[in-house]
Amino acid sequence: MRRRYPTFLISVLAFGYAFLYVPIILVMVYSFNDSRLVSIWGGFSLRWYGELLHNEQIIDAAWLSLRVAVMSATAATVLGTLAALALTRMGRYRGRFLFTGMVAAPLVMPEIITGLSLLLLFVSLQDLVGWPNGRGALTITLSHITFSMAYVAVIVQSRLAAMDATLEEAAMDLGGTPFRVTLDITLPLVMPAMLSGWLLAFTLSLDDLVITSFVSGPGASTLPMVIYSKVKLGLTPDINALATLIIVVVTLCVACAGWLTLSGNAKSPTVARTHN
Amino acid sequence: MSDSAKPPQRDAARANSRPWDDPGQKPFVQITGLTKRFADTPAVNDVSLDVYKGELFAILGGSGSGKTTLLRMLAGFEQPDAGRIVIDGVDMTLIPPYARPLNMMFQSYALFPHMTVGQNVAYGLRKEGLPRADIRQRVNEILALVKLEGLGNRKPEQLSGGQKQRVALARALVKRPKVLLLDEPLAALDKKLREYTQFELMNIQDQLGITFLVVTHDQEEAMTLATRIAVMEAGKFVQIGTPTEIYEFPRNRFVADFFGTINLFAGSVAALSVDTLRLRATDLNGEISAPASGCTTGDNVWIGVRPEKIALAKTAPEGAPRNVFKGVVWDLGYYGNLTVYRVKLENGRIIQVSAQNRVRSSERVAEWYDEVYVSWDAHNSVVLRE
Amino acid sequence: MTGPTALPPRVDRWWRRTVIGMPYAWLLLFFLVPFLLVFKISFSDPIVGQPPFTPLLSPQGPGLFHISWDNYRFLFDDDLYLVSYLKSVHIAFISTLLCLLLGYPLAYAIARAQPPWRNVLLLLIILPFWTSFLLRVYAWMGVLGDHGLINNLLLWLGVIRQPLKILYTDLAVYLGILYSYLPYMVLPLYASLERLDPDLHEAAADLGAAPLTVFRDITLPLSLPGIIAGSMLVFIPAIGEFVIPSLLGGLDSLMIGRTLYDEFFSNRDWPLSAAVATVLLLILVLPIMVFQHFQARDQAGVQ
Incomplete structure (x- = not known):
């Protein structure tokens, strides 16, 4: 049934999306500003992009961030998927209650507490057993795995909960052992959820500042740490350029992912909506 | 079932009064030239209909026949592109749904999940601003009529399908509407309950004398319930008549085939x-x-x-x-x-x-x-x- | 099952142990133990050295069961911490309210749109969430600054003669939190609004309720789970927020996250920081429990 869409709601949408996008667009526009004074327009220029490419501090930080993000997202996807399986497909076991709490807690924990607690752990471990020796890429990766595996677990868990359990029962009935059924039936079906979990873990890792600041050591600065130390002092044009690059890359990735999901949906049979 | 104790005077009353054959009778609901288009396809196409006071009138059609759109225009949820709806001599065409003297029983029942049965039934009376004591009395009366005494404090989720159906009926009836609209009233019930409820509906309608307008796709339901039936197809009425007329004297092959x-x-x-x-x-x-x-x-x-x-x-x-x-x-x-x-x-x-x-x-x-x-x-x- | 199975049950037992054991061990080591450490160290004494607190298990230290209340005493004696806690709750509360005021109409407008449009509109809400949080906060410096978008616009329009001081005030922190956490508010609200059966609105209208009454009697109470979930998802992380007050706030925008960060990195008083974190966690327990309670109830309602 068609109903009129009220003008009030159109203005709500217009205001809401302007609020969301105007600041971002502003940063992108000023990244092409020739002037060093960020608030005054000095003509179109690409010089800040050029400077960005020659800024070794930023390039090194970006490279470290990417490495950490790929490793931690991959490990978090494995651990998070196992956690989701343990929560939905393993029945009862001792300590399940504690486990459920530990999987959910990182999602609501303030980063500042997680960061502090992990630092205290690493320092104490080094004190007691000599590992990890100092802080850097390793401790950052371990920390990122810990907080992002919770997100992966939630995503995969909701997919597992929505999945038709009779599929696995049918496989079991046809002679599959639990291990084989997980491998042959369950994992292929939760693959899309694992993929979005990986993407989320990757983004979270690239983005994290607070936890990383606690657990990193001298010489290991991630991209957010470098950005933070620069923008703490105010607007800088090369950060505008960097922001623009990140926004463009992310938008393209999201658009690709969205397009893939949409075309994937188009292939699957849909129930026609009928009304009379 | 207590209704077996009562003699079925209904059919006798029905046989004697055929207001649609009496030129002196004034129609209670008058629909003239009603049209509604969705994206240029007419869902209801120039439909006219007279329904008389106290009738239990059924509009019967398959999916896509336009029967639901017609009902929604009567309730005021859709604005007609052309035509008029007059109820008891008052033009209703431009009146918003909340100000119309008719109520609707939804196919989904649409019971408010956050209110109890009593609050659901009282809702319409509260919107009229009736005094509390009056509301309580009328709610109790109507719950007794639909045989739901004592369930006033339950939440809809605690009721069976048949009970929900009766709450929906009570909620629509308690406002004493001039016309009660029923959208597929029995569709969600199983077969046994459907047959029982069918007679319950007819009984309640007899007792209250309210004009009922039922929309259904089920020809059996229409035949047992209704005084008259309008068969609808592609936005138009194909035949209007008593169940016997339609079954024994169908106007065309569509009606003949649709019925039985x-x-x-x-x-x-x-x-x-x-x-x-x-x-x-x-x-x-x-x-x-x-x-x-x-x-x-x-x-x-x-x-x-x-x-x-x-x-x-x-x-x-x-x-x-x-x-x-x-x-x-x-x-x-x-x-x-x-x-x-x-x-x-x-x-x-x-x-x-x-x-x-x-x-x-x-x-x-x-x-x-x-x-x-x-x-x-x-x-x-x-x-x-x- | 009958008959011999292809794999010996040994593999299944091993598989079950791996699935449960690996994430369990990980979370114990990297989540639970660190928390117990924070708790323990909040009762330690600060020393000059590396690490800068009395050791946990060394023979010359006071041992595992030594408890010093000095950190907590100091915490409640010094105004700074009390003010920071109160200010955090205050700022988080106002920002949550702002989020609700903007998020509810937005979620409602999206839920009322045609189905194909809904996905596009939702994607546009989430899209900024995927770009760097830090950079999104940074973007607001360009909007709110003395020569930022708002001041330039108002000056150009002639509404003001002097730039307004917005950046480095509490107002900037409110706006920053509103901006960064808006999707957390909109998504649960949208989920609960979209689930509403339109028949319920029509039934209420049919029973004599005018449009605003329908909203008050039906839409609002039935979207309450979404309101609570969204508010908690904004309120809880906003209390511990560090980046927003540190980039957009003034010197008096003392949120506890920022105080803790400064305490830790500038004063290097780790035991006191641990005590600050422990108290912050205690403050958060109540809203987290409220959130979990309503989530569980909502889940039960869906099934």
């Missing part, structure tokens, strides 16, 4: 007498007698025969003017109260025949592959021109 089962034969009129015609049936290699129905020789028409009007016997029946054909039992279905035979005639055409099982016996009139004769009286043939 019918055997249809196409052909041209070969011979005519005063009151009977002979049809040369193209797919029968034979002729069928039927009432003359104002045809002339050479007309192309259809003849329909209901399965229960056809007799089945192992020997050739006597007495004219009967239509008699020979065939074999091709298929049969036993339904307990009746048996349905599918008889294959000599030329291959299959005819459906149903027979009441009046005698308690494990034997049937005919078995699979038995040779049988099917026959029916000429006046049981219906002549259909379109």
Whole structure:
């Protein structure tokens, strides 16, 4: 049934999306500003992009961030998927209650507490057993795995909960052992959820500042740490350029992912909506 | 079921009052030239209808026939593109839904999940601003009428399907609307409960005298419930009449086929007498007698025969003017109260025949592959021109 | 099952142990133990050295069961911490309210749109969430600054003669939190609004309720789970927020996250920081429990 869409709601949408996008667009526009004074327009220029490419501090930080993000997202996807399986497909076991709490807690924990607690752990471990020796890429990766595996677990868990359990029962009935059924039936079906979990873990890792600041050591600065130390002092044009690059890359990735999901949906049979 | 104690005066009352045949009666609900288009396709196309006070009127149609759109326009949820709706002499066309003197029972029941049964039923009265004591009294009365006393404090999720249906009915009735609209009122109930509720609905309508307008896709439901039925197809009314008129005297093949089962034969009129015609049936290699129905020789028409009007016997029946054909039992279905035979005639055409099982016996009139004769009286043939 | 199975049950037992054991061990080591450490160290004494607190298990230290209340005493004696906690709750509360005021109409407008449009509109709400949080906060410096978008616009329009001081005030922190956490508010609200059966609105209208009454009687109470979930998802992380007050707030925008960060990195008083974190966690327990309670109830309602 068609109903009129009220003008009030159109203005709500217009205001809401302007609020969301105007600041971002502003940063992108000023990244092409020739002037060093960020608030005054000095003509179109690409010089800040050029400077960005020659800024070794930023390039090194970006490279470290990417490495950490790929490793931690991959490990978090494995651990998070196992956690989701343990929560939905393993029945009862001792300590399940504690486990459920530990999987959910990182999602609501303030980063500042997680960061502090992990630092205290690493320092104490080094004190007691000599590992990890100092802080850097390793401790950052371990920390990122810990907080992002919770997100992966939630995503995969909701997919597992929505999945038709009779599929696995049918496989079991046809002679599959639990291990084989997980491998042959369950994992292929939760693959899309694992993929979005990986993407989320990757983004979270690239983005994290607070936890990383606690657990990193001298010489290991991630991209957010470098950005933070620069923008703490105010607007800088090369950060505008960097922001623009990140926004463009992310938008393209999201658009690709969205397009893939949409075309994937188009292939699957849909129930026609009928009304009379 | 307490209603069996009461004599069914309903049918008697119904037989005596046919307000639609009385030119002195004024229609209570008057719909004229109502039209609604969705993206240029008319869902309801220039529909006019008069419904009289106290009627239980059914609008019957398949999905996409426009019946729901018509109902939603009556309730005020859709604005018509053209036409007028007048109820009890007042033009309702531009009145918003919350100010119309009619209430609706939704197919989904639409019970408010965050309110108790009592609060659901009282909601409409509270919006009228009635005093608390009055509201409580009327809610209790109506809950008693639908046999839900004592369930006022339950939440909808704690009720069975049948109970939910009665709460929805009570909530719509408690405001004493001039017209009650019911959207597929029995669709969500199982078969046994549906039959019971059907009679409950008729009883309640009798007691309150409120005009009911039911929309349904179920022809059985329409036939047992309604004083009159409007058959709707592609946004228009195909036929309006009493259940008997529609079943026995369908206007065209669509109505004949929509209501129950019918055997249809196409052909041209070969011979005519005063009151009977002979049809040369193209797919029968034979002729069928039927009432003359104002045809002339050479007309192309259809003849329909209901399965229960056809007799089945192992020997050739006597007495004219009967239509008699020979065939074999091709298929049969036993339904307990009746048996349905599918008889294959000599030329291959299959005819459906149903027979009441009046005698308690494990034997049937005919078995699979038995040779049988099917026959029916000429006046049981219906002549259909379109 | 009958008959012999292809794999011996040994594999299944091993598989079950791996599935449960690996994430369990990980979370114990990297989540639970660190918390117990924070708790323990909040009762330790600060020393000059590396690590800068009395050791946990060394023979010359006071041992595992030594408890010093000095950190907590100091915490409640010094105004700074009390003010920071109160200010955090205050700022988080106002920002949550702002989020609700903007998020509810937005979620409602999206839920009322045609189905194909809904996905596009939702994607546009989430899209900024995927770009760097830090950079999104940074973008607001360009909007709110003395020569930022708002001041330039108002100056150009002639509404003001002097730039307004917005950046480095509490107002900037409110706006920053509103901006960064808006999707957390909109998504649960949208989920609960989209689930509403339109028949319920029509039924209420049919029973005599005018549009605003329908909203008050039906839409609002039935979207309450979404309101609570969204508010908690904004309120809880906003209390511990560090980046927003540190980039957009003034010197007096003392949120506890920022105080803790400064305490830790500038003063290097780790035991006191641990005590600050422990108290912050205690403050958060109540809203987290409210959130979990309503989530569980909502889940039960769906099934």
